Amino acid sequence: MTLDALVRMANQIAANQVHLPPDEAASRVADHVRLFWTPGMRQELVDHADAGADDLDPVVTEALEQVRTTIPAP
């Protein structure tokens, strides 16, 4: 997968929750990603965050903590 695309998509989803408090926004982002992203895409972004990414919206970073639990074991 192209990582920049995943980062851009995730940050954009977060940007569109700008009207919400951060924790609620993170939940929305997590829900969205769970409903519409493949497990592989989710895993790739989680790995990216785990590797200390500095290009993720803090809301995304927070969301990924919830996303992490939705990825089925391979």
Added chain:
Amino acid sequence: MTTIVYVPRDSAARSVGADEVAVALTAEAARRGDDIRIVRNGSRGLLWLEPLVEVDVDGTRVAYGPVAADDVAGLLDAGLLRGGEHALRLGPTDELAWLSRQDRVTFARVGIIDPLDLVDYESHGGLVGLRVAVALPPQDVVTAVADSGLRGRGGAGFPAGRKWQTVLDAPGTTKYVCCNADEGDSGTFADRMLMEGDPFTLLEGMAIAGLATGATRGYIYLRSEYPDACDILRSAIEIGRAAGWLGPSVLGSGRAFDVEVRVGAGSYICGEETAMLDSLEGKRGMVRAKPPLPALEGLFGKPTVVNNVLTLGSVPAVLADGAESYAARGMGRSRGTQVFQLAGNIRQGGVVETAFGITLRELVEDFGGGTVTGRPVRAVQVGGPLGAYLAPSQLDLPMDYEAFAAEGAMVGHGGVVVHDDSADMAGLARFAMEFCAEESCGKCTPCRVGSVRGVEVIDKITAGVDRRANLVLLQDLCELMTEGSLCAMGGLTPGPVRSALAHFPEDFGLTPEEVAQ
């Protein structure tokens, strides 16, 4: 002391030199030091005497005519300004038999006042009707018009009050008054003379119609051949607005009514009321099927009063003098007066306003003085180019919608066109078809195609081609056009044809017996 001299501005008078007479009078009087004021009035309606010059002599108007510019010096020499004798002197205008025998209601002020002088207008009874109407509830105004018996003067003779009632009763806040001034019938000119000679009367009548029906906007659909009327009407509208009896608050009533002149483009059919509405809307003038009635779905689909100039021009008198006064005139169901126009081969052509009931003979012989050629009258066509031809034997017919209809003829717009015994009646019958072919809107088949075939069939008959079969075909065609046409244009075209065939079969090379079969 200034002497008032009247020189008509009516375009019929102008066409025979009225302007030149006025110029000559001004110049000649100035040269002589005579103190005159020229008033350009409307025409008195004695067209064979135009330019008819009048001089106000101590309150009495003395007529001279027909006056040419060359006559002016001689007239002044003869004491024109004091009513002096001259070969052209006709005497006090009011005493001219031609006028004194008339009963002028609609035309009461035409030729008498300065058409654009509002003071003159009011001093001759103008605006009285509108003042009455403003003070009455709309229903009472409509009732007055209904009670007067006034019928549409455009030709169809539909009761004006009933039409107004329909518009008054129609729901909606946007309604219109449309004045049909597309006076296209041959031998008619009364609309023009009223508009040129007394435009305020028409505007007052339209304003009354507006107040009576709730319409706030009026349009005058004027034929393009009447440029003088157009100028005069537009000036009159400005004057009416400035005086406050047209515009947002008619005579301070808080009720709005304003008028606009729209000029046609030379189409006869646009005098048909629904084609006129199409044309006013900016469309090609095509006849609309009725229903819906224009009174309910007229201009721009809104309830609309559509009346002729003479109808609306009669309304102020109805309101001013009362419905009874108007209704007291006339015969049968034809109440009030009609403004007849004498034209064609006639010695004394012009306008004769008189109560319904006068006979055709009185009009043609007494007023008209017979043919200008001096030959016997052979046929008289009443009601425009599609009116039936009447034979000399029918001259005692009274002018009355129903009496004429019973003879297959029509009063129409009151035009009377006389032909002498040299007339080719087959040619005139052919002309009716040709006219229809030329002027048809092209919508319905009997009119669009039938009129062309009518010309061709008449040509075959007169050329002697298969005469009897073609006569049957022509009669079938006449029946089809009469029964099957969408509007009166195609429906009436057979009138002149059938009457010519009936009264003058020999002109077609036919015998009365052949035609009767």
Added chain:
Amino acid sequence: MTLLHDPDLGTPAKPGESSVNVVVDGVEVTVPAGTSVMRAAALAGVDVPKLCATDSLDAFGSCRLCLVEVDGRPGTPASCTTPVAPGMSVATQSPKLQKLRRGVMELYLSDHPHEESGCRPNGGCELHDLADSVGLTDVRYGFSGANHQTSTTDASNPYFAFDPTTCIVCSRCVRACDEIQGTLALTVEGRGFESVISAGGLPFMESECVSCGACVQACPTTALQEKTFIEFGMPDRTVKTTCAYCGVGCSFNAELRGDEVVRMVPSKEGGANEGHSCVKGRFAWGYATHRDRVTTPMVRDSFRDEWREVSWEEAIGFTVDRLRAIQSESGPDSIGGITSSRCTNEEVFVVQKMVRAAFGNNNVDTCARVCHSPTGYGLKQTFGTSAGTQDFASVDQSDVMIVIGANPTDGHPVFASRMKRRLREGAQLIVVDPRRIDLVRTPHVEAAHHLQLLPGTNVAVVNAIAHVVVTEGLVDRDFVAERCEADSFAQWEAFIARPENSPEATEAASGVPAAELRAAARLYATAGNAAIYYGLGVTEHSQGSTMVMGMANLAMATGNIGRDGVGVNPLRGQNNVQGSCDMGSFPHEFSGYRHVSDNAVRELFETVWGTALESEPGLRIPNMFDASLAGIFRGLFIQGEDIAQSDPNTKHVVAALSALDLLVVQDLFLNETAKYAHVFLPGTSFLEKDGTFTNAERRINRVRPVMDPVHGKHEWQVACEIATAMGYPMDYDDASQIMDEIAQVTPTFAGVSFDHLDKVGSIQWPCNDAAPEGTPIMHVDGFVRGKGHFVETPYVPTDERANRKFPLILTTGRILSQYNVGAQTRRTANVEWHEEDVLEIHPHDAEELGVADGTWVALASRVGETQMRAQITDRVPQGVVYTTFHHPESGANIVTTEYSDWATNCPEYKVTAVRVRPASVSDPKGSAEPVDVTT
């Protein structure tokens, strides 16, 4: 004049409340007040002769054949223009009437080609049929009189000819152009006998005519006739089917002579079109038999190799071997498929089933991804179902309509005609569009407000409209209280009332004057029935889904949902966008918009399909491209979509396609995408398909084959064979069995079957026990999700901005005569109207850039550059340029970017920062050959 004589009642229905009893020729009949005598007679079973009357046009009263006699009334009134009156007794036959009718016919025939000289009886001329029926034998006038028999035919239009010699000047064509199409291109010129039908004094092709065919349809003689009819002669059979162009979904009768299509005649019984058509559906069907059609399967090892024609068996074997090899190397998720909105529901259903059941993953997406995926998302969030709320007829009851980001007169012409008709009746119009589309000002139609916003600022505008509604007390409190969630409304209300959403605050971003926006908002909220119609100008943005929800919020807040005349209505671009979405083409949803993670739903499918299914969403199209470039997605089956031309950022798409190990393309033609394919499988045109399309109003229409597949296989058969070869047996006897399976697994389709459709004509889903005849209007008593859900819609501007390097904003659209990537329309005479894509540019920008009208310009964005001719016009505002994407030569998508909707990844086609300069002589003109990224 058509082969199938649809019953014609002569004049339109009058929706009168009171009814009137009349007697026609002794038969008593009850009709609504205002009905014409002619229609009443027809309803009583009495056929009154007529030529100028037809029930799709207002009565005109010109031919005078329909004269009747009415008891107690004088004369012979025309029955078409005479309304019934209570107790009226009408005679339609009498010796007198017979004579009059013969007289009229005699006049007509005196200026009409005689039978010997060309006007064929039974050749489509009602005149001759009627002459017989009124008993006319002899034309006594002869034929030597004045006539129009030497007039010349106007054959300038590529599809139909006007022959004045057989014209009877009944004005049906003129009235059809006025009343049905609303273009007002035709008129009658001259008067009296000289009256002739005229396209404004010009040849048809040079006139305002949009070639919709309404005049041809209306003509009772052979004066206006299809050239194919003249060429092939009278058809001998008819097949009812559905147009395969836009999402209006017009019903047509295909008229054939043998196996040759003679013409496509719009069906009066068509629920969507009611007898109307446009230039595409009516005439541009010749592509189906175009010589470019590929009718033999082909394979090649590399896309750089030459194609090899092979048998179906070999092509399918080649495909399956490669798919299996890829999966064994890279795992089950390394392959996928894309369904097409151009194909039938049945074909789409089978392909997504093939992916889910035979490929064993959810890597299926549809081309709706790039057009209306935000509609699916947004309307599901707010209303609970991914579809428009109304039927087309609803617009007849609208008092005000907002058209946002749609150009109906070009994109959805048949529905646009219906809108224009309502607008001419007095409904008001608000247009929200950067470009001055035709609807803003067209004959007898003028928008009350044109909010000419900058591309990309839709959400700012819809929020500002909602702000006015909320802050000026225009909310329909009763509706909201009864029908919507109190909590989400309260949150939304507080959000939308914030000052940053006011018209004054958003004006700077959107460019829409606050006062005008306020006036438009008040009009929408207070004019009565208010309807929103929108197109891709809403969805194809970074905020596409937000905008859809913004419109849904607005409609709910003003109570404009759940009845005639209101609603939120997507105008679907392709014939089966709605259907392809309904059929479970999205990677996260089964048919009927149910998430793959829903265990109950998945178990239902697993039971019916007899296999285990994946519970996690698969890849969307853009994800597929990215995954392909990353080497983890290697095999793709594409059903009838030319993504290399239609998807944004061509360079990126081509790179992704080139990187695949197996690309299978099923299509009619070797399209741009096929350049990178390894397998080409011939598809079927709509004339060969057997199935259903679902239009923008959820109307399921039958598509019936007028001929067998030219290569012997239906598309669904091909998918079944691939699935079977993959080890998952799929088989159906015919397409109706597929629909039966759809109905079995999809609650909203439960009552749909081919038998039912054949019986009732068409059905709008949901169709089930609760609504056995379907559902024209949704959310009538309650929302599908229960209570309406308000969603806060912050305006988040796109990152794609004009800057010094790329100072202009490019937006894209389509044109009437061409369709989408042009694969069909470019293979018809429609190219005569639009032979190339052009770049619309404002005069000021053109002057500043030194661009002259009609000259070549280079158009560049940060991702690519192309060339096309400039057209200088003030339709576009300063700073905005516009083009269409119908021609691969100009390749508009070379410059569009990878940006997309935040929720659905629908590409942001509508906003691209670009630079325009005059093209230099050395620039290759119009060479937009996709860049080969491997070099």
